[in-house]
Amino acid sequence: MNEAVAAHEPTIRLVFFLGILTAMALWEVAKPRRKREISRRLRWTNNLGIVIANTAILRLGFPIIPVGLALVADERGWGLFNIVDVPAWLAFTLSVLALDLAIYLQHVMFHAVPALWRLHRMHHADLEFDVTTGLRFHPVEVILSMGIRLAVVMVLGPPAAAVLAFEILLNATSMFNHSNVRIRVGVDRVLRWFVVTPDMHRIHHSIHPSETNSNFGFNLPWWDRLLGSYRAQPRDGHEGMTIGIEQFRTRRDLWLDRMLVQPWRGPASGYPINRDT
Template sequence: MIDFTVRISAFVLVFSSLLFWQWYWPRGVLFQWRQRWCHNLSLLVIGSISVRVIQPLLLSLVALSSQNFGLFWVLNLPFWAVFLSSILLLDCLIYWQHRLFHRIPFLWCIHRVHHSDPELDVSSAVRFHPIEIILSLFIKALAVWLLGIPVEAVLVFDILLNASAMFNHTNARLPVNIEVWVKKLVVTPDMHRIHHSRVSLEANSNYGFFLSIWDAFFKSKRNDALEGDELLKIGLPDTVTYQPTSLKEVLVMPFKLFK
């Protein structure tokens, strides 16, 4: 119960803070925010009902059951080393999971729901199809079990991941002199905005959610849009011809695309 309360409290605090930031210092005007927020928050509710309510319990149980099992148990490292290594390895896992969701056709059909958002703001961070949330849960749970990741690391990483996802989808921008330094380590709104481009070459870059070091190390980092930030268009390459206009269309989108 404490675990769940901490996660919810952190989510509400970060979400409201970033909403305040983008409301008073917006990057640009959002023309479809009412419909988008209806869809995105509805997906959040559906995802919470189907998975997110049991996610903390499932991952915690996996972590507890792996106290005498997994790579870290075999290595017998001090707790601080296990904790930091767990955060890094889980973040690297999310990077590769995200990259594979772009590369494998049936996974991309599911992930396209996230990229079908025609504009970006903090609500875009929760625009994921329930199937993707379920798959992500089991991938992470398997990693926690195999590595023997402690409960504390699972909790902290989930908070960091959710906070960073909301941060890098926010309709706001960091000052240029700060952006230059921050993006060397952490994914920024400018970086992730490029990933949501309609141009495939740009969309297939900047896969990280929290740390930007994985994109740099695995050669997928792109610092600038091909035609400049002001001309960058958000959404799917076929957004003009196919754009879900109702929650039902959003939910059935993966099945219509994968035929």
């Protein structure tokens, strides 16, 4: 089974990516949560441009990806679940949970360390919030994130199928919870006990630092609730809240070339957790 997972991994991920991107884009058109102020042509061409660049960098820069490393770890007996004998279903479940917790902690770290915030703020500098915002990350952040996931896989020794499931889940939920879609309040209230919803994650993209530094989860909402970073609603309301950060608020800042150089422009002040400068 592991070999089959590895053989079909690129196709599986591409099918899920295109399917979810298309579904969320259509949902945004049919039932938008917020009024769109900036043309999709401007934002989507540049946001999807960064996706293409990041994909190329990862494919060219990393000889092995998490699924492949999980297979190598299994063959060589590396990692916790290749040492400790546990049922396959338990190893799968615990692996997905552990990988998700690692991404939550990584996200907090990128908000807490000013040098890392310089990279991550490109994601937050989008002036609107839709499905493509969930794909907009600086290439250096993507490289560091890949390195962290590889390290977790090495230590954990998870089943390759669990790693693939998590990678698909991470990509899918990032597009879902960044989407500009309207979900009924009652439905959202129930959903956010099991998955990070758009209304929950939109708060994280508020211009107010106290809200930017909340709701860090991408997949599961439990880490925010358990670790004290959960916020239920934005103080300005979902329709009235301002998306983005204080810096980089012009249309020109949405262009790909400006996004790539944002880490080296201006101070990293105001937003890093518990930092004034």
